[in-house]
Amino acid sequence: MPHKCTQCGREFTDGSTVILKGCPSCGGKKFLYVKVQDIHKDVLEEKTIGQIAEETKQQFLEIREEKSRNGSGKEQPRPRSIEMYDRIESITVLNPGTYELNIEKLAESDELVVRMGSDDKYLVDIHSMGMSGKKKKDRSRK
Amino acid sequence: MNLFIRTKKRLSRFLSAFLKKRQSRIGIYGPPNAGKTTLSNRIVRDWTGDALGPVSEIPHETRRARRKEGITISNQNGNSLTLDIVDTPGVTTKIDYQEFVEYGIEKEEAIKRAREATEGVAEAMHWLREDIDGVIYMLDATLDPFTQVNIMLVGIIESRDLPVLIVANKIDLPDAAPQRIMKAFPQHPVIAISGLEGDNMEELYEHMLKVFG
Numbered sequence: 001m002p003h004k005c006t007q008c009g010r011e012f013t014d015g016s017t018v019i020l021k022g023c024p025s026c027g028g029k030k031f032l033y034v035k036v037q038d039i040h041k042d043v044l045e046e047k048t049i050g051q052i053a054e055e056t057k058q059q060f061l062e063i064r065e066e067k068s069r070n071g072s073g074k075e076q077p078r079p080r081s082i083e084m085y086d087r088i089e090s091i092t093v094l095n096p097g098t099y100e101l102n103i104e105k106l107a108e109s110d111e112l113v114v115r116m117g118s119d120d121k122y123l124v125d126i127h128s129m130g131m132s133g134k135k136k137k138d139r140s141r142k
Numbered sequence: 143m144n145l146f147i148r149t150k151k152r153l154s155r156f157l158s159a160f161l162k163k164r165q166s167r168i169g170i171y172g173p174p175n176a177g178k179t180t181l182s183n184r185i186v187r188d189w190t191g192d193a194l195g196p197v198s199e200i201p202h203e204t205r206r207a208r209r210k211e212g213i214t215i216s217n218q219n220g221n222s223l224t225l226d227i228v229d230t231p232g233v234t235t236k237i238d239y240q241e242f243v244e245y246g247i248e249k250e251e252a253i254k255r256a257r258e259a260t261e262g263v264a265e266a267m268h269w270l271r272e273d274i275d276g277v278i279y280m281l282d283a284t285l286d287p288f289t290q291v292n293i294m295l296v297g298i299i300e301s302r303d304l305p306v307l308i309v310a311n312k313i314d315l316p317d318a319a320p321q322r323i324m325k326a327f328p329q330h331p332v333i334a335i336s337g338l339e340g341d342n343m344e345e346l347y348e349h350m351l352k353v354f355g
Contacts, residue, residue: 091260097239097253099260103291106267107298 002039003061006030006049009042022063029063165212166354167226167273171266171299172280173291174201174232177311179208181280181337182229186210188343194229200245202259204231207266215347223355228274231262233295270298276305276354283310283318283334287326296327305353310334313341 003012003019007028012019022029032053034041042052053060090105170178182194195208208229216222237259242252270277277299281287299306308327310320313334320334333349335342 091264097256099237099256101235101237101260101263103233103235103263103267103294104298106264107270 001033001035003031003033004039004042004049006032006053006060009049011039019061020063031061031063033058033061165224165226166275167209167228168276168278168350168354169207169228169230169266169269169274170278170280171230171233171270171295173282173289174234175199176232176280176282177337178232178280179204179229181278181309181311181335182208182210182227184337184340184343185215185227186213189213189215194227200247201241202232202237202255202262204229205255205258205262207231207262207269215350217348217351221351221355223351225276225350225354228269230266230269231259233263233266234291237263270302270304274304277307278350279306279308279330281308281310281323283312283320283323284315287323292326296330300329306330307346307349307353308332309346311337314339 002014003016004010005012005019005023005026005028007030008023008026010023010025011034012031018024019031023031032049034052035056038052038056041047042049090102092100092102094100170182172178179195179197183197186192186194190210190213192210194210195204197203209226211226212224213227214222214224237256239249239252239256242255243249247255279292279296279299281292296306296308308323308330310318310323310332312318313320314336318334320332323334324332331349331353333342333346335346
C-alpha cells in the first residue's frame with residue numbers, strides 16, 4: 001500500500017525508503033498508509049489526511065530518531081538511508097550478483113580499474129590511482 | 143580484401159603517428175537497451191563495412207567498451223571528419239543478476255554477467271573523465287527520458303564541457319515519442335532516428351559533422 005505524508009499529502013510508493021529520513025517536501029515525520037483506490041480521496045473529498053486516518057482507522061507510521069529506537073531491545077541501529085550522491089562507495093555490493101553503482105562517484109573517482117572479485121570484494125588498481133595527482137587535488141577542494 | 147584493409151590500417155597508423163594528431167573519440171553513452179550497439183554497428187557499417195559487437199535484447203550485452211578507430215564520415219558538401227567510435231556498456235545505478243535469470247540465463251552465469259556489467263559501467267564512467275572528446279547520448283524514445291540516470295549522466299557530461307548530441311532512438315516503434323526527449327533536454331540538439339531501420343541517419347551524420355567537427 002502506498003503512503004502519504006500527513007503534513008503535505010505527498011504520496012510515496014510502497015516500500016519507499018525516502019521517507020525514512022522524513023518527507024523530502026515538508027520534513028514531516030508522520031505518514032499514513034492509504035489504499036490504492038483511496039489515494040486521491042483527500043483531494044477529491046477535501047479532507048485532511050488526519051480525517052482519512054480516522055475513517056480508515058489506519059495507524060500512522062511515525063519516523064523516529066535513531067536514539068529512541070535503540071532502547072527497544074535491538075542492539076544494532078538500522079542503517080540510515082543515505083542519498084546516492086552522499087555515499088562514499090562508488091560500488092555497493094548488496095548481495096552476490098547485485099550491485100548498486102554511484103555514477104557520480106565513478107565519474108569523479110581516480111580509480112581506473114575496478115574488478116569484481118569472485119567473493120564480491122572489488123579490487124582497485126592502486127597504480128592507476130596514483131597517476132593523476134593533480135586531479136586528486138581538485139576533488140579534495142570539492 | 144583483407145590485405146587491403148590491413149595495409150590501409152597500417153598506413154593510417156603510420157600517418158597518425160607521423161602527424162601526432164589524435165582523432166576525436168566519440169563515446170556512445172546511455173541507459174541499457176537504448177540501442178547503443180545497434181547504432182555503433184550502423185555507423186561502423188555505413189562507413190567501413192565492418193561491425194562492432196553483438197546486439198541482444200538482454201540488457202548489458204555490451205559489458206566492455208568497444209572501440210572502432212578511424213571512421214571517416216562525410217557529407218555531400220565535401221566536409222569530412224575522422225573519429226573513433228566507442229560503444230559503452232549501458233549506464234545504470236543498479237545491476238541485479240536476477241534480471242539475467244529472467245531471460246533464462248543460469249544463476250552462475252547471471253552473477254558473472256552482473257559482475258562484468260558492473261566493471262563495464264565503472265570503466266565507461268572512467269573513460270568519460272579523460273578519454274572521450276564528445277558524446278552521443280542515446281535514449282529509447284518509447285521510454286520516459288526523466289530518469290535519475292539520464293539526468294545525472296547528462297549533467298556529468300555537461301560538467302566536463304564535452305560536446306553532446308542526443309539521439310532519440312527506436313522511432314520505428316509506434317509508441318516512440320522523440321518530442322518528450324526534445325523537451326527534456328532543450329539545451330542540446332536531439333536527433334530522432336531508428337538505428338535498426340537506419341531512418342534519419344543522414345541527419346545524424348550531418349549533426350555529427352557540426353557538433354564534433
